[in-house]
Amino acid sequence: MSHDMPDDSNGTVNLPIVAGARGEALRFEEPVKLKGRKRFLQSLQRISSSPSLTRMGRVPSSGYRTGGKASMSCVSLASSSSTYGHGHGNSYSSQTSVGFSTAPTSVVTTPGPDAQTSDFRSRIRIVNSNPAGQSALTASLPTDVRSAPRARQLPSTSGATAFTEDYFSKPVLRTVPKRSQRTLDFWGEMPYEVRIHILQSLEPWELVRCSAVSKSWQKMCFDGQLWTHIETQDYYRDISSTSLVKIMTTAGPFVRNLNLRGCVQLWERWTTHGRAISDACRNLQYFSLEGCHIDRSSVHHFLLRNTRLVHINFCGVQAVNNSAMKIVAQGCPQLEYLDVSWCNHLDTQGLHKIVQSCPKLKELKASETRGWNDKAFVQDLFERNTLERLVIAHSDINDEGLEILLHGTDPEIDPLTDRAIVPPRNFRHLNFSRCHQLNDKGIKCLAHNVPKLAGLQVSHIITLTDDAFKDLFEDTPLLTHLDMEEIEDITNSILQNLAQSPCAPILQHLNISYCENLGDTGMLPIIKACHQLRTVDMDNTRVSDLILTEAAAQIRIRDQTTPPPPLPPGRPAWLPRRPKVALHLTVYDCQNVTWTGIREIMSRNTEPNRFLVISLKCFYGYQDTVNEHMKRIRYGKIESAQRLERKWAEYMIANEEAGAGGAGARRRRRRAREAAMVHADEEEGGPRGGRRRARSGGCVVM
Numbered sequence: 001m002s003h004d005m006p007d008d009s010n011g012t013v014n015l016p017i018v019a020g021a022r023g024e025a026l027r028f029e030e031p032v033k034l035k036g037r038k039r040f041l042q043s044l045q046r047i048s049s050s051p052s053l054t055r056m057g058r059v060p061s062s063g064y065r066t067g068g069k070a071s072m073s074c075v076s077l078a079s080s081s082s083t084y085g086h087g088h089g090n091s092y093s094s095q096t097s098v099g100f101s102t103a104p105t106s107v108v109t110t111p112g113p114d115a116q117t118s119d120f121r122s123r124i125r126i127v128n129s130n131p132a133g134q135s136a137l138t139a140s141l142p143t144d145v146r147s148a149p150r151a152r153q154l155p156s157t158s159g160a161t162a163f164t165e166d167y168f169s170k171p172v173l174r175t176v177p178k179r180s181q182r183t184l185d186f187w188g189e190m191p192y193e194v195r196i197h198i199l200q201s202l203e204p205w206e207l208v209r210c211s212a213v214s215k216s217w218q219k220m221c222f223d224g225q226l227w228t229h230i231e232t233q234d235y236y237r238d239i240s241s242t243s244l245v246k247i248m249t250t251a252g253p254f255v256r257n258l259n260l261r262g263c264v265q266l267w268e269r270w271t272t273h274g275r276a277i278s279d280a281c282r283n284l285q286y287f288s289l290e291g292c293h294i295d296r297s298s299v300h301h302f303l304l305r306n307t308r309l310v311h312i313n314f315c316g317v318q319a320v321n322n323s324a325m326k327i328v329a330q331g332c333p334q335l336e337y338l339d340v341s342w343c344n345h346l347d348t349q350g351l352h353k354i355v356q357s358c359p360k361l362k363e364l365k366a367s368e369t370r371g372w373n374d375k376a377f378v379q380d381l382f383e384r385n386t387l388e389r390l391v392i393a394h395s396d397i398n399d400e401g402l403e404i405l406l407h408g409t410d411p412e413i414d415p416l417t418d419r420a421i422v423p424p425r426n427f428r429h430l431n432f433s434r435c436h437q438l439n440d441k442g443i444k445c446l447a448h449n450v451p452k453l454a455g456l457q458v459s460h461i462i463t464l465t466d467d468a469f470k471d472l473f474e475d476t477p478l479l480t481h482l483d484m485e486e487i488e489d490i491t492n493s494i495l496q497n498l499a500q501s502p503c504a505p506i507l508q509h510l511n512i513s514y515c516e517n518l519g520d521t522g523m524l525p526i527i528k529a530c531h532q533l534r535t536v537d538m539d540n541t542r543v544s545d546l547i548l549t550e551a552a553a554q555i556r557i558r559d560q561t562t563p564p565p566p567l568p569p570g571r572p573a574w575l576p577r578r579p580k581v582a583l584h585l586t587v588y589d590c591q592n593v594t595w596t597g598i599r600e601i602m603s604r605n606t607e608p609n610r611f612l613v614i615s616l617k618c619f620y621g622y623q624d625t626v627n628e629h630m631k632r633i634r635y636g637k638i639e640s641a642q643r644l645e646r647k648w649a650e651y652m653i654a655n656e657e658a659g660a661g662g663a664g665a666r667r668r669r670r671r672a673r674e675a676a677m678v679h680a681d682e683e684e685g686g687p688r689g690g691r692r693r694a695r696s697g698g699c700v701v702m
Contacts, residue, residue, distance in 0.1 A: 196225050205235045208243050222247060224254030233261040241265040245273050252280025259288040261313075267293040274298035278305050288313035290339070295319060303327040311337040315365070318344060325350030329357035336360050341367035341391070352377045355384060365391040367431075372397035378404045385423065391431040393457075399442035402432075406445045419448055429455040433483070436461065443468035447475055454478050459485035459511070466494045473501035480506055485537070486514040492522030499525035511537040513586070523547050527554055537586040539617075545597030548587070552604040552614060555582055559612040578636055579605070582612035588619055595652045598622050602629050602645045606638055651675040 034042055187195065199207065199220060204227075211221035227247055232239065244266060248255065258281060260266065274294075278301035285308055289299070296319040303309075303324060309332045314320045320343045328335065335358040340346050348371030354361065355377070364387055371377065372395045381387065382405055397405075411420035427450045432438055438461055446453070453476045458464060464487050473479070480503070484490060495518060498504065507530045512518050519542030527533070527550045538547070564577060585601075587593045598618055605613040613633060616626050625648050632641040654675035 192220075195220060196223055199223075199226055203235075204230070204232075205238055208239060208247075222250045224251035227251035228254050229257040230255055231257065231259045232263055233259060236260075236262045236265075241269050245269055245277065248277045249273070249280045252277070253283060255281050256283060257286040258284055259286070259313075260292055261288055261290040262292070264291070264293055270294050270298045275301055278302045282306060284309060286311040289317050290315040292317060296321070296324075299324055300327060304331065307331045308334060310334055313337075313339040314343060315339045316342045321345040322347065322350030322353075326353055329353040333358060334360060337363045339363075339365040340369070341365050341393075343369070347371040348374050348377045352380065355380050359384070359386065361386055363387070363389040365389075366395070367391055368394040370396055373401045375401075375404060375409065379409055381405055382408045385426060388426050388452075389429040390427060391429075393431050393433040393435065395435055396437060397432070397435055398437040399439055399445075402438065402442040403445050406449050422449070424452075425450050426452060428452050429481075431455075431457040432461065433457050433459045434461070436463070439463050440465055440468040444471065447471040451475060452478060455481035457481075457483040458487070459483045460487075462486070462488055465489045466491055469494050470497065473498050473503060477502040478506070479503035481509045482507065483509075483511040484515065485511045488514075488516060490515055491517050492519060495522030496525055499529040504529045506532055508532050508534045510535070512541060513537045513539045515541055518542065519592075520544055520546050524550060527551050531558065533583060535584045535586075538590065539586050540589040542592060543587065543590055544592035545594055545600065548585070548593065548597035548616075549600050551583060551585060552601050555612055555614055556604060556607070556610075558582060559610055562612065564611050577611055579611055579613045579633055581615045584615045584617075586617045588617055588623075593618065595622060598626065599645065599649055599652075602626070602641075602648075605629070605633055606642045606645060608638070647675075 033039070199210075202210070207221045207226060211218040228251075230247065230251075232244070241263075244260075244263065248258070270293075274297065278298065281302070282305050284302075284306040287302065287306065287309055288311075290313050294317065299314075299317070299319050300323070304327060309328070312328065312332075312335065314324075320340060322345075325340075325346065328338075335354070338354060338358075338361065340351070346366075347369055348366075351364070351366060351369070351371075352374070361384075369392070372392060378401050406425060407420040407422050411422050413419070414421050430446075430450070430453065432443075438458075440463075443458065443464060444467070446456075448471070456472075456476075456479065458468075466489075469490075479501075482498070495512070498507070504526075507526075510526065510530075510533065512523075518538075523538065523541075523543050524547065526536075527547060531554070536551075559582070567577075598616065601614050601616050604610075613630075615630060617623065618626060625644070629641050629644055629648075632638075632644065
């Protein structure tokens with residue numbers, strides 16, 4: 001028996017070899033306490049396998065239950081001096097012997113192969129001894145043993161049966177760790193292009209509010225793809241100058257339409273950020289600075305850096321002068337629309353350069369500009385013949401300048417008709433309002449030269465008479481808008497000629513306000529002949545209730561002959577259709593219009609199954625009742641509107657009776673007061689709770 005205990009490199013101590021019953025050697029292995037790196041690696045090996053034991057529900061080994069510090073990996077079959085052996089009691093009663101004899105020598109009572117004396121709770125490992133004559137070796141734990149079956153019968157070397165039952169040989173059940181429930185970041189995982197497409201549905205002020213969510217949202221909300229059109233006219237009061245500057249500088253290369261109408265809060269920003277904004281916005285096509293307080297250098301920078309401008313609106317910008325027009329003429333050959341109205345530092349000298357360099361110019365608005373009597377400038381406009389809309393209200397044009405604009409200089413005259421033989425003009429809309437130097441001679445030049453004319457505004461030219469329009473209406477079959485406000489010398493005959501002209505069936509807007517010589521004689525043919533009328537302004541004229549009654553009858557006929565429009569998507573067919581306003585009448589300050597004509601309009605509007613109604617603006621004492629009546633009609637409350645109209649009529653009748661003299665005046669006044677209270681209650685929605693609200697009449701001082 002050898003007593004050497006060599007140290008193995010794996011960290012185990014070789015115990016004495018004891019001879020078995022057949023002369024075979026058995027070896028004890030006692031793990032010792034390791035130090036340093038070996039101890040750390042052994043601890044990791046045990047920790048890595050211990051959770052599997054807990055999940056498998058295995059009973060711990062008896063060596064651990066006894067409270068010992070060491071772990072038994074081998075069992076001696078011969079020596080009683082082993083550290084794990086017992087020196088007393090039966091050899092089969094030892095807890096660690098597992099049914100094998102612990103006597104010094106083999107006896108015949110050693111259990112045979114068929115003895116079922118194995119205790120699977122202990123950790124047993126049989127180490128085969130080396131052949132005789134070889135040096136003793138130690139058996140370390142191989143890695144392939146860990147994946148061995150749970151119990152495997154080994155060939156018997158000493159006549160006894162042994163089982164591999166080490167916890168490293170247990171099959172490890174690899175359980176997939178339970179994943180935590182994954183929260184779906186729907187917005188974060190969405191493609192960036194889709195998010196931008198969704199944000200395009202928001203209003204600009206909503207994008208500015210969303211930019212305060214986070215840095216990523218701020219980056220998305222100020223993406224240039226969302227700001228190709230910057231229209232501030234709807235929210236310029238609610239957006240700060242800082243946000244506007246950031247939008248323009250961040251999204252500048254993407255901006256095509258920049259409308260800064262009314263953004264007076266940028267006044268201080270133009271001096272500090274004007275050059276940066278103009279450098280960023282280099283691809284503008286539509287540019288509007290209407291009503292902005294901007295310095296002249298910023299305007300010039302914008303015009304110099306944007307050569308593809310098609311639409312320019314500088315209405316009311318005092319910084320615009322002839323130098324700005326020179327820059328536009330040199331760098332914007334594609335210009336089609338120009339509005340320089342109310343620019344006091346601009347005259348036709350700058351506009352002349354625009355006309356010469358911009359052959360595609362179609363609309364020119366230059367109200368209150370000087371120099372329209374310049375023959376060279378007007379002759380260039382005549383030769384270009386590209387303008388379709390010309391607005392020169394409050395200008396200094398006279399009859400000679402207008403004649404050159406329409407006929408040119410020294411035109412050829414037809415001897416039979418005494419007309420100038422010139423190509424027809426392309427004007428569609430002309431505005432000569434408040435051009436006080438014009439007379440009948442200049443307006444007559446429009447006849448036979450503007451066949452495409454659809455809108456004509458000659459209001460507040462007090463020198464015009466019927467002769468100016470006698471031949472004009474015959475040669476303008478496309479005329480839809482006519483404004484003759486405050487032309488005092490025209491009479492009813494001009495309206496009769498208009499009713500018989502080719503443009504009467506398509507006339508939509510007519511303004512004859514403050515034409516005190518016009519009355520029922522001229523307006524009655526207009527109401528009957530013009531079936532497409534939408535707006536008629538007749539305030540301060542001599543029209544009477546007859547015109548209102550005829551207008552109500554014509555709209556009733558139009559309602560019966562016009563098929564109703566299709567229902568909007570999503571609206572069920574059983575819901576009643578809300579009426580639509582087909583005609584707007586303005587008759588305030590008309591002395592011949594009484595409450596009877598107003599009631600006729602209200603009564604016609606409340607007829608059943610009406611789709612087209614009349615909107616009325618009348619005497620201020622009746623206007624509140626008319627507005628409440630129309631509101632109920634538009635909301636589909638026809639019965640309520642009928643009740644209001646009836647109560648108002650009773651009040652008006654009682655009020656007229658109360659003003660009559662004779663017997664019973666006191667009783668009539670009392671009835672008038674009661675009718676007034678009933679009408680007031682109905683106008684406010686009816687008495688609440690069966691009681692009328694007290695009315696003191698208000699404070700005398702207030």
